[in-house]
Amino acid sequence: xxxxxxxxxxxxxxxxxxxxxxxxxxxxxxxxxxxxxxxxxxxxxxxxxxxxxxxxxxxxxxxxxxxxxxxxxxxxxxxxxxxxxxxxxxxxxxxxxxxxxxxxxxxxxxxxxxxxxxxxxxxxxxxxxxxxxxxxxxxxxxxxxxxxxxxxxxxxxxxxxxxxxxxxxxxxxxxxxxxxxxxxxxxxxxxxxxxxxxxxxxxxxxxxxxxxxxxxxxxxxxxxxxxxxxxxxxxxxxxxxxxxxxxxxxxxxxxxxxxxxxxxxxxxxxxxxxxxxxxxxxxxxxxxxxxxxxxxxxxxxxxxxxxxxxxxxxxxxxxxxxxxxxxxxxxxxx
Amino acid sequence: xxxxxxxxxxxxxxxxxxxxxxxxxxxxxxxxxxxxxxxxxxxxxxxxxxxxxxxxxxxxxxxxxxxxxxxxxxxxxxxxxxxxxxxxxxxxxxxxxxxxxxxxxxxxxxxxxxxxxxxxxxxxxxxxxxxxxxxxxxxxxxxxxxxxxxxxxxxxxxxxxxxxxxxxxxxxxxxxxxxxxxxxxx
Numbered sequence: 452x453x454x455x456x457x458x459x460x461x462x463x464x465x466x467x468x469x470x471x472x473x474x475x476x477x478x479x480x481x482x483x484x485x486x487x488x489x490x491x492x493x494x495x496x497x498x499x500x501x502x503x504x505x506x507x508x509x510x511x512x513x514x515x516x517x518x519x520x521x522x523x524x525x526x527x528x529x530x531x532x533x534x535x536x537x538x539x540x541x542x543x544x545x546x547x548x549x550x551x552x553x554x555x556x557x558x559x560x561x562x563x564x565x566x567x568x569x570x571x572x573x574x575x576x577x578x579x580x581x582x583x584x585x586x587x588x589x590x591x592x593x594x595x596x597x598x599x600x601x602x603x604x605x606x607x608x609x610x611x612x613x614x615x616x617x618x619x620x621x622x623x624x625x626x627x628x629x630x631x632x633x634x635x636x637x638x639x640x641x642x643x644x645x646x647x648x649x650x651x652x653x654x655x656x657x658x659x660x661x662x663x664x665x666x667x668x669x670x671x672x673x674x675x676x677x678x679x680x681x682x683x684x685x686x687x688x689x690x691x692x693x694x695x696x697x698x699x700x701x702x703x704x705x706x707x708x709x710x711x712x713x714x715x716x717x718x719x720x721x722x723x724x725x726x727x728x729x730x731x732x733x734x735x736x737x738x739x740x741x742x743x744x745x746x747x748x749x750x751x752x753x754x755x756x757x758x759x760x761x762x763x764x765x766x767x768x769x770x771x772x773x774x775x776x777x778x779x780x781x782x783x784x785x
Numbered sequence: 786x787x788x789x790x791x792x793x794x795x796x797x798x799x800x801x802x803x804x805x806x807x808x809x810x811x812x813x814x815x816x817x818x819x820x821x822x823x824x825x826x827x828x829x830x831x832x833x834x835x836x837x838x839x840x841x842x843x844x845x846x847x848x849x850x851x852x853x854x855x856x857x858x859x860x861x862x863x864x865x866x867x868x869x870x871x872x873x874x875x876x877x878x879x880x881x882x883x884x885x886x887x888x889x890x891x892x893x894x895x896x897x898x899x900x901x902x903x904x905x906x907x908x909x910x911x912x913x914x915x916x917x918x919x920x921x922x923x924x925x926x927x928x929x930x931x932x933x934x935x936x937x938x939x940x941x942x943x944x945x946x947x948x949x950x951x952x953x954x955x956x957x958x959x960x961x962x963x964x965x966x967x968x969x970x971x
């Protein structure tokens with residue numbers, strides 16, 4: 452039987468929330484496993500690179516960015532990401548020498564609002580690092596770039612998060628419109644959203660892979676994926692029907708029989724490949740395998756809503772050079 | 786310098802109170818290692834200084850409370866809690882250093898607190914050399930460790946220096962091992 456993801460018209464919120472939840476859980480585990488000191492010493496630099504890489508990629512795809520012109524123009528890639536992730540924002544200050552970007556929503560609020568103050572501060576610092584990397588990605592000389600400071604934080608009860616972007620060199624206090632934001636068709640927006648969140652999840656897996664032994668990363672991935680899969684809002688019936696529902700929600704094109712699901716197109720795969728593209732081939736393969744392992748573990752968690760004994764294994768993966776992802780139900784009712 | 790594996794009975798595995806020990810972990814059992822090392826060291830000496838560059842002291846206190854380690858067993862020199870820019874409130878038993886980059890200040894504070902402890906047998910636990918290495922680089926951390934070991938030997942105190950292998954320059958363990966009486970792998 453074949454089943455196209457498009458037939459089920461999955462909402463943009465479903466996979467977005469799942470990928471956000473996976474990212475949040477991975478971050479929590481990273482804090483626990485590595486310690487805050489190691490995280491603060493290594494992750495901001497990693498996220499600056501993440502911000503830089505994403506801006507560079509968006510510009511290469513045709514997003515108009517005149518980063519040297521002014522602070523708002525330099526924010527264009529992050530504004531595009533806000534659009535892609537449906538995060539409302541305004542620009543209360545929009546000059547060439549200084550801009551304040553105001554986010555009216557925090558995607559990590561649900562995951563982190565009840566947590567320790569130190570952890571919440573870290574989340575805001577990491578977000579700041581991503582902005583820092585992004586606004587400077589397309590400025591030819593670093594000394595001509597910008598510094599970003601978070602001025603208010605939703606995670607600390609403020610109404611909004613303000614990212615204050617200030618020029619490091621004198622730029623005139625003139626309005627900066629930031630150039631025209633592209634009018635992206637909804638289907639492209641959805642593809643970009645899949646790409647961005649998959650890129651983010653894969654980046655965290657990649658980060659953990661750099662600092663922890665492979666077996667530990669595999670265990671974390673399995674725990675996190677299963678935990679999130681178990682909490683997916685499904686109407687569990689038989690295991691295969693549950694798995695198909697997850698596949699449709701994730702926007703995948705797949706075929707299936709009584710015990711297998713074969714994915715021919717996965718909207719998350721390009722993001723995973725891009726997030727690991729700059730790595731040495733062995734490290735990249737390991738990180739891709741772990742990122743796709745997260746998907747398999749999530750499926751297993753979802754399957755166990757229907758059958759506590761269900762076990763799902765991944766035999767092939769698009770991101771590892773195969774023409775399809777092959778998931779097999781090796782134990783449990785079908 | 787002998788090398789051992791910290792087993793399930795660390796209280797008997799741990800060397801004498803004034804030994805300087807390098808504890809190497811691969812990171813897979815880091816949290817468990819910290820608790821076990823603390824328990825093992827406390828089995829040989831009643832109190833110590835915990836220099837933390839990796840976990841905020843209030844998190845460590847919670848962790849140790851769950852492991853039934855007495856709350857007054859450690860005085861903390863905490864060089865991570867201030868790093869977010871929010872100065873933590875003053876609290877008894879915790880000395881804050883602004884940043885893990887201030888190695889000399891960390892060593893001075895640790896020595897001062899150690900000297901102030903009213904016990905003959907006491908020790909210093911440092912978590913971790915690898916985290917300090919992230920902020921300062923290997924040569925500076927090796928030099929600080931060398932200075933600290935000299936001061937500890939003068940005071941007659943023991944130490945446990947934690948090193949997470951995958952998070953540090955591979956040469957760090959080689960540089961620090963000769964300074965220590967024993968290496969324990971966890």
